[in-house]
Amino acid sequence: MTTAEHQQATRKTIPRVAVIGCGAAAREFCLPVLAKYPDFRRFVVLVDKSPAQAQSVATEFGIQNHCTDFRCLPFEVDAAIVTTPHHLHAEQSVFFLRQGKPVFTEKPLGMSAGEVSQMLTAASTGGTTLMVNNCRRLFPAYRRVQELLGSGECGEVLNLRISDGSPFEWNSVSDFYLKNPPQAKGVFLDRGAHTVDVVCWWLSGRPHVIQSQSDSLGGAEALLKVQMALGQTAVELAFSRIYKLENCYSVECENATITGRLFNSTKFEIHRPGQVETIHAGKPAKYHEYAWQLLDNFIEVVQGIAPPLFTANDVAASIELIDETYQNAKPFKMPWYDNDPNLALLRSSSITDLR
Amino acid sequence: MQKILVTGATGFVGAWVVESFQLSGIPVRAGIRSWTSAARLARRAVDIVPCDVLSKTQLRSAMEGCDAVVHCAVGNEAVTVSGTQNVLAMAHEMGIRRVVHLSSVAVYGNATGVVDENRQNNGRGNAYAKRKIAAELICEKFISRGTPIVVLRPTIIYGPFSYAWTVSFANRLWSGHWGTFGKAGEGKCNLVYVTDVVQAIYRALQPETAPGEVFNVNGEEIITWNDYFVRFNEALGRPPLRTLNAWPIAVKSRLLSPVRVAGRFALTRFNDTLMSLHAKSSLAAKYMKVTESSLKLTPTNDQLKLYGMDVHYPIEKACKELGYRPQVGVTQGLEFGVAWLRQHGLLY
Incomplete structure (x- = not known):
């Protein structure tokens, strides 16, 4: 595929993407990539449990849609990008994977092998792709x-x-x-x-x-x-x-x-x-450019124009x-804790007790 | 007893106060400005709260439920001076039982000889000293209003987690390019181990300690800077140190002074560009590495002056009135420091 064909394919099939989590990872790694796509302001929905945080990032990037619950999006999405705290990756990814929606999650993939197993099973059941930002x-x-x-x-x-x-x-x-x-x-x-x-x-x-x-x-x-x-x-x-x-x-x-x-x-x-x-x-290249490259690949996977x-x-x-x-x-x-005489002194009753 | 709030709890001394108190079962709350520097504290399940000393709202919230404050926060003019004003004003307003303000012997400027708490500052210190003097003047103002403040003036605080006096000297000694400085290194090295300072802070928090007093906090052993370098070097297990000729180093230090200033400016303003250049050009990367290494291994003019200063800060007042007794000698302090350096993989 030539660059022109690639750009045309990109323009034709703009994915509707939910970005879950509006923290530093969304702002630095994720949204700069999505912002390259035409009409991203209409086709991206930002999700954050803090309405103020979602609103702030939406304003910064000129995005029209934002909400506080990833289960209740204002429109059906084609894919989800998960940039929330680590312990939320599994639950949120599984929710979308089970619906057959491709998911790109920040690293770490999950908190534990058990969580990752659930995520992989959900991707398999949903017949879709789970990617992770191990850039x-x-x-x-x-x-x-x-x-x-x-x-x-x-x-x-x-x-x-x-x-x-x-x-x-x-x-x-x-x-x-x-x-x-x-x-x-x-x-x-x-x-x-x-x-x-x-x-x-x-x-x-x-x-x-x-x-x-x-x-x-x-x-x-x-x-x-x-x-x-x-x-x-x-x-x-x-x-x-x-x-x-x-x-x-x-x-x-x-x-x-x-x-x-x-x-x-x-x-x-x-x-x-x-x-x-x-x-x-x-x-x-700069470090974040590798993350951008990977996220670009994810969008192409969603568009069906490239393998992961x-x-x-x-x-x-x-x-x-x-x-x-x-x-x-x-x-x-x-030893600087265990053998320190001052700590022993503080623990003892030999000086007046403030406990 | 309620809780003790520690401001600047992610700093070297602040973190030691929080850790030592928590380990000893003393109720403590860590006040931090930013999570980005809280990795050390987060190793413990400790009560951590936002406490930017420039935010009165955060200060009020952080002091709620506390009856004492250990004020360790330090930084630029705003943090050190306005921050102290805010902390003391809030403590006064909230009726805090005791504030321990962590000052420094830097307030004595370049005074020499035996410098006790009665020595007036001569206003000739560096910018850090001037900020610390300004903060102490604010303490005096609040003491006169009845705020129960005790001011501590520690000397050179060393030990695990100290970048200035442990990590940086370890790197210098480890490099093999450091040595003793002959007569120029025979100034007195007023070392105090960090948990000795914690002990002094704890004693200053006691209700029976009279507020409004100022105390030097120093270690017990009086050694020279040359002694410090030799003993630290031995603790690291390195070959014996050479005696360096001080004057060529002083010349190099002067020549490097503008490079130091320019480098600091460039790193602050053009960090991304420098990193990009570092990645793209092996020549630039090599030049940066050589410059960085040269700056780290060359003492600044202020440091050279310090190594030759004949000054001692006695602790009789703290011993008599606080019951302060330093517990960690230089040998043990260095052993702790070296064990910590090795565990952290900082010797390479």
């Missing part, structure tokens, strides 16, 4: 690494290490990212939804957890480290949302080691005995692995 799969460098590993050119993978951490600065409208007990899943569900998916994708399989440790003290963890294995491959991952980590990946194989910066979407290095080859896998680049089925294993990690996570030893 790092579109990084040209990541795709090339996956091809290299899949081809066996570098030999068996012996060791895969990734560190993924930076201060949490997502401009979330609500407090759900951090104030979410009793589920209390923190950085690993949030950032891990990308990284663990990349691990499963690169290794073409789901590792099992050897051990994991987190700094959760009854709330959402900010630091988590996990060791996994798949056959003879050892996997070590570290996540933080308090401080910047090294943010690198290293894939040690029998014949070569692949290294790269986690957020460099196009460049990586292959280290072979006596030589280092720098690979430029494509044209650099990947679906929720491809990502499901990573949520199972995240689940398993949480189930096995033990608390870190934190």
Whole structure:
């Protein structure tokens, strides 16, 4: 299909889309893509439990329709895009999938393997497509690494290490990212939804957890480290949302080691005995442009003019692995709390009690 | 006893106050300006409320059900000065039993020698010091109106989660490009471990502590900056430090000063463009990395002056009137810091 034919097809079949959730993800990732389509102002309906939030975003983008309940839309839609807090993805996606409507959901796909299973069943029952915004799969460098590993050119993978951490600065409208007990899943569900998916994708399989440790003290963890294995491959991952980590990946194989910066979407290095080859896998783009690319693909899927680049089925294993990690996570030893004499003093009755 | 509201609860000291109180069963509420910096606090099932000190509505709501306030919020002129005015005005209006205002020894400016609480500030500090002085003047105004405020002036607060005095020095030492500074590093390093400050805050909250008083809060050991670098380096298990010649570093620091200012300006205004350039050009990325590294590994002029300052802030008054006794010595404080750095993977 030529570009002109593609544009014509796009113009002919404008999907009616419900955007569920009017927070930062809708404003930054979703609506800029939909705004490229003619008449999107009439064919998009915004849904948010806060009427003021829905109204505010509707005004910002000039969208005519908005409401507060995804079950009671002002008109029948062709598809839904779910950008609500994590714990709402499953319920809202299932509602549309059962009606045969394609759904694109923000990552993580769901809170647990159980939720994801329900979502996949609903998509299958409804005979429709469920996609998820695991947009790092579109990084040209990541795709090339996956091809290299899949081809066996570098030999068996012996060791895969990734560190993924930076201060949490997502401009979330609500407090759900951090104030979410009793589920209390923190950085690993949030950032891990990308990284663990990349691990499963690169290794073409789901590792099992050897051990994991987190700094959760009854709330959402900010630091988590996990060791996994798949056959003879050892996997070590570290996540933080308090401080910047090294943010690198290293894939040690029998014949070569692949290294790269986690957020460099196009460049990586292959280290072979006596030589280092720098690979430029494509044209650099901003992070959100990959999310836009994926959402463009979803709209084309809804229009019936392209297959999905990947679906929720491809990502499901990573949520199972995240689940398993949480189930096995033990608390870190934190001597700066446990052995601090001042904390012992405060706990004791040797100074006047303010309790 | 009702609850203690901590303003600026996502900051280094504020978060330590909340965590320490919660761990000790002391009712506490964390007042935060933004969720984006609350990842550390969210690890605990703690009472967190919106509390932008520039919003009187949020302050009123945050103080409801509290009988004491620990005011740790700090920032630009508006936050530090107007924010303090708002916090104290609301505390006064709501009849809060006790406010502990976290000030700093920065209010003494560049005073040297033994500097106790009676030393008048000479108004010659940096912008941070001037804001802290302005905030203390507001405290004085409210104290004269009868608001029960205790002012604490901590020294160099270090420990886990401290970027300024733990993470940044660890990075410098880990790089292998840091050292001692000879005579220029023989100034006194007035270190106080963060939970010692929490202890002082807790004692200042006690009803029997007389309001309207000001206290220095320092550690017990008097060591030099060179000692700090050597002991921190040993705790990290790094090879012994070299003695650096201070004057070429001072020259480099002066030369880098405009680069530092320009870099800060560029990062604030043109962050997206810089990141895009970083991704597209390996030469630009390399230049940025070298510049960043050079800036991080070169002390600023103010820091160099600090390393040579012969100043000590005694704590006799706090010991006598608050019952304050520092519990964590430098060796243990550094051990805690290094254990935390290792766990967080911050040594690379």
